[in-house]
Amino acid sequence: MGYFLSANYLRNLYQKESMIRISIYEDNTRLSQLLSLMIENTEGFELMACHENCLEALQNTRTERPDVIVMDIDMPQRSGIDGVIEIKSHFPHIKIIMHTVFDGNEHLFDCLSKGADGYILKKDSSTRLIQAIKEANEGGAPMSPFIANKVLQSFRKPLIQEDFNLTEREIEVLNLLAKGFSYRMISIELNISVETVRRHIKNTYQKLHVQCGPEAVAKAIRGGIIQS
Amino acid sequence: MGYFLSANYLRNLYQKESMIRISIYEDNTRLSQLLSLMIENTEGFELMACHENCLEALQNTRTERPDVIVMDIDMPQRSGIDGVIEIKSHFPHIKIIMHTVFDGNEHLFDCLSKGADGYILKKDSSTRLIQAIKEANEGGAPMSPFIANKVLQSFRKPLIQEDFNLTEREIEVLNLLAKGFSYRMISIELNISVETVRRHIKNTYQKLHVQCGPEAVAKAIRGGIIQS
DNA sequence: TAGCAAATGACCCAAAAGGGTTATTGACAG
DNA sequence: CTGTCAATAACCCTTTTGGGTCATTTGCTA
Numbered sequence: 001m002g003y004f005l006s007a008n009y010l011r012n013l014y015q016k017e018s019m020i021r022i023s024i025y026e027d028n029t030r031l032s033q034l035l036s037l038m039i040e041n042t043e044g045f046e047l048m049a050c051h052e053n054c055l056e057a058l059q060n061t062r063t064e065r066p067d068v069i070v071m072d073i074d075m076p077q078r079s080g081i082d083g084v085i086e087i088k089s090h091f092p093h094i095k096i097i098m099h100t101v102f103d104g105n106e107h108l109f110d111c112l113s114k115g116a117d118g119y120i121l122k123k124d125s126s127t128r129l130i131q132a133i134k135e136a137n138e139g140g141a142p143m144s145p146f147i148a149n150k151v152l153q154s155f156r157k158p159l160i161q162e163d164f165n166l167t168e169r170e171i172e173v174l175n176l177l178a179k180g181f182s183y184r185m186i187s188i189e190l191n192i193s194v195e196t197v198r199r200h201i202k203n204t205y206q207k208l209h210v211q212c213g214p215e216a217v218a219k220a221i222r223g224g225i226i227q228s
Numbered sequence: 229m230g231y232f233l234s235a236n237y238l239r240n241l242y243q244k245e246s247m248i249r250i251s252i253y254e255d256n257t258r259l260s261q262l263l264s265l266m267i268e269n270t271e272g273f274e275l276m277a278c279h280e281n282c283l284e285a286l287q288n289t290r291t292e293r294p295d296v297i298v299m300d301i302d303m304p305q306r307s308g309i310d311g312v313i314e315i316k317s318h319f320p321h322i323k324i325i326m327h328t329v330f331d332g333n334e335h336l337f338d339c340l341s342k343g344a345d346g347y348i349l350k351k352d353s354s355t356r357l358i359q360a361i362k363e364a365n366e367g368g369a370p371m372s373p374f375i376a377n378k379v380l381q382s383f384r385k386p387l388i389q390e391d392f393n394l395t396e397r398e399i400e401v402l403n404l405l406a407k408g409f410s411y412r413m414i415s416i417e418l419n420i421s422v423e424t425v426r427r428h429i430k431n432t433y434q435k436l437h438v439q440c441g442p443e444a445v446a447k448a449i450r451g452g453i454i455q456s
Numbered sequence: 457t458a459g460c461a462a463a464t465g466a467c468c469c470a471a472a473a474g475g476g477t478t479a480t481t482g483a484c485a486g
Numbered sequence: 487c488t489g490t491c492a493a494t495a496a497c498c499c500t501t502t503t504g505g506g507t508c509a510t511t512t513g514c515t516a
Contacts, residue, residue: 169493170492192493193495195495195497196494196495196496203492
């Protein structure tokens with residue numbers, strides 16, 4: 001090599017640095033072989049390893065230093081969700097794409113809350129997964145359309161959201177109640193008499209159709225009347 | 229025409245039926261002209277109308293019968309969010325894609341909770357919008373990568389979620405409390421003495437660092453100990 | 457086997473909560 | 487200008503809560 005670095009060497013070096021390092025967790029050997037092949041034959045992708053379970057996810061990740069992990073959920077001994085928890089708690093910057101057959105709410109929101117960066121269904125084309133890896137690596141959040149829709153739907157509040165018609169003051173009182181204030185403390189906080197506080201609370205209970213504080217607070221939080 | 233329908237006529241008819249009907253709400257004339265052009269020149273797209281505000285969104289929608297609506301947020305007199313509320317409450321099947329410069333949380337989650345089906349930033353390429361229209365029409369949920377990421381992030385619970393170490397029984401009691409059960413009712417429900425119920429609740433308060441029912445329930449719901 | 461955590465139960469007692477009834481004032485709509 | 491509604495306030499009385507202290511049983515673990 002010496003002093004003379006060929007253009008080729010430099011290009012390879014550059015390519016190496018811009019390669020997306022990928023690890024796979026998938027217990028179905030057929031599928032993992034297919035994925036491996038696809039990744040190895042995609043320009044800019046570098047397959048670090050293929051694992052059949054998450055038992056040593058942390059060790060693997062430490063040595064492989066992947067940019068993106070493709071993670072199945074249903075694997076023997078240790079589910080992919082546990083893998084996500086473990087990896088994300090130590091390497092939050094590594095992108096994890098769930099790649100699974102599960103299209104139900106349970107697993108989906110469980111994974112997302114644990115920090116998954118994407119969620120691609122296995123029934124999607126493999127091309128979609130390749131594209132998803134790129135997206136995740138660029139900071140996006142690749143999701144199958146069906147999944148994206150579920151996620152959006154989870155934000156939609158039922159349009160027929162009961163309108164309890166609480167007044168501003170009543171909501172104010174309810175908030176303090178949820179903070180652990182007693183009637184007396186509320187009255188001091190709001191500069192009104194304890195009797196008035198009681199009045200507001202009584203009205204609130206009627207409107208919410210509840211009969212005690214804990215129930216009122218639960219209903220108010222769940223109904224979005226007071227922020228969670 | 230008579231009895232003889234030309235092949236051409238039939239093909240046109242078929243094409244018309246498979247066309248995606250699109251309406252635009254955008255107060256920036258320059259941009260709306262650009263979008264109109266792009267849509268008119270995209271195969272399978274049919275531009276129904278371009279509006280500068282949402283004042284008559286409902287009327288417009290009734291006559292135009294669009295499949296997909298591209299909706300700006302910041303428009304004079306009536307915001308796109310009001311438009312979404314109105315249109316979605318009458319035509320929930322019509323897909324609405326927000327097309328805006330706002331990338332903050334406020335507008336985003338507001339729109340999503342009101343029923344928007346997609347959220348594309350104006351800084352994205354117009355091509356992306358065209359693609360998004362197709363996706364929305366096919367039941368997907370097109371989002372700019374940055375937006376998709378925000379949405380996913382909103383699911384991530386802080387990993388350092390305090391562990392209050394409540395026992396199963398304590399959680400059970402807490403749940404009943406949130407349902408409006410008194411200590412006596414809980415004791416009957418669980419077939420234990422009122423004193424034991426009190427005991428569990430006292431322990432719970434200590435663990436949660438609260439001093440009354442409403443506060444405990446609020447903290448439990450917000451902390452995910454009991455479901456919202 | 458000793459020890460710990462969870463679940464159970466009891467007693468005392470003061471403070472807080474909840475239900476009912478009634479009333480005044482100010483603001484806003486018809 | 488009259489009625490409705492929100493906010494304010496008071497009184498009565500019973501039940502519920504919540505804090506403190508103490509004690510027993512069971513099952514799992516070090």
